[in-house]
Amino acid sequence: MIYYTKQEVDGDRVEKTINTTRNKGGKIRTLLLHFFLVLLVTLLMVLLFLAGTLFLFSRGPSDTARNLFVMSVRETSAIGFLADIFLSDEEIAAIEAGRGAENLDVTDASLVDIKRSGSSGRPAADEWGYVDEDMDGIIVVPVAGESYVGNMMIVLDPSRVALGCVPESLGTQGYTVAEYAEIFDAVAAINGGGFEDLNGQGDGSMPNSLVVVDGEICCGGKGVGPGFVGIDKDYILHVGFTSAEEVEKLNIMHGTGYGPVLVVNGEPVDDEALVSGLNPRTAIGQRSDGAILMLVIDGRQATSLGATYADEAELMLEFGAVNACNLDGGSSSLMWYEGEYINNCASVIGIRDIPTSFVVLREGAKRDD
Structure with a gap:
């Protein structure tokens, strides 16, 4: 042992x-x-x-x-x-x-005959079958395609639409779409033209195209880019390659550039000019009765990859547009209505500041002409 x-x-x-x-x-x-x-x-x-x-x-x-x-x-x-x-x-x-459109027709203002709707006391369908149910002069219609979902806003009175911009802040500060609605006491708003955005790090304060506010050119930018959209003193929406010299000739009161132009005088722009990928989109147009069309498409999401320029043009024509132009898209694409955003922002870092926004003023309020 x-x-x-x-x-x-x-x-x-x-x-x-x-x-x-x-x-x-x-x-x-x-x-x-x-x-x-x-x-x-x-x-x-x-x-x-x-x-x-x-x-x-x-x-x-x-x-x-x-x-x-x-x-x-x-x-x-x-x-x-x-x-x-x-x-x-x-x-x-x-x-x-391939997406350049060098020979666009001049906007034919005679194709737009602004209808002043009277008060009937009850909702009625317009020529395209859309009804202003709550009688606030704004109709929001959901839209959808194979690769996208979004909203088309119909503003029946074009005199209520103006370009939201704070000229004294250009180059120093941008604002969100909701902030533009608050600044201008608007009931609805969408994003507007493009801006300097190097590597996606821009602060949204400096437009990169022509900007017109209350009839004055407040930013010359680098030209008009592949498209300009402006509303004249008679509330007719013009699209094309408008130069600074032509702004005064056309009596443009509010406008900004981005592009491309989608529809001119009731006809879609040539397919080669609308070559694009799938992205969030924003566009603005006008029907023959003067109503302003505002389109915002969601993108970069599982339920909505985005739309092409051709998709936008097709939707604008479907809703009766005689003239229409694409606006800034991507992370900037937003639609604000009755106190909230009604689409999904594509930005992973939050809602972006921008230099311009098309706003819809309250009934009875008129833009400064």
Whole structure:
């Protein structure tokens, strides 16, 4: 029989404890190593998949897919660089040139005959079958297509529509759509023209196109871009490549630029001028009876990927537009009505400040002409 002293037993226990601890520590290190190795491999696979997808879109066999990809990302400041990874500047320019509309007809004001609706005491359907149920002069109609959902707002009295802009704040501060509604005591509003937005980091204070407020040019921008929309003193909406010199000639009271133009004199712009990807959209138009159409489409969401320019043009024609123009879209696309936003903002960082907004004044209030 072998006898062990207490010291020997205790020492053996300590050694076993140390060995157990070492073994556990080694297992933890091994598990952590395996975890980070799997994570690294997964990230590499995801990056390779994304790179392969970008390459397929950029250099794959489908010109349609390539053009759709380029137009979609180039319309978004924050991710526009993705098109540059596998395509040259010349190739991108050639794709974007396909949506230019160089020979637009001049807006024919005679096609718009503004109807002054009298008070009948009860809601009545208009020529297009839409009814102002609450008789506030505004009709909101949900719209939907294969890739989008949104809202079309019909403002029956065009004299209630003005461009929301704070000229003294241009270049220093922008405002949200809701803030423009509050500033101008409006019942509804949508976002307006574009603005300087380098890499998606713009503060929404500086327009990048012509801006007209109360008949005065308050920002010359860099021209009018691929489209200008302006409302004259008789509440006729004009679209086209209006220059600063033409603003006075046309008696434009409120307007801003973005584009492209969608509908001119009751006809859609040529399909090649409406090449685009799927994105959140905002547009404005006018029916033959003078009613102003405001369209906002949700995008970059599981339930609504977005719309193309052609989708916008089709919707505008469906609602009776004789003239219509695309406005700024993407993360800026918002519609505000009766104290709240009625569409979903596509921005992951929250609602953006913008330099201009088309607002709908309260009944009886008139814009400053």
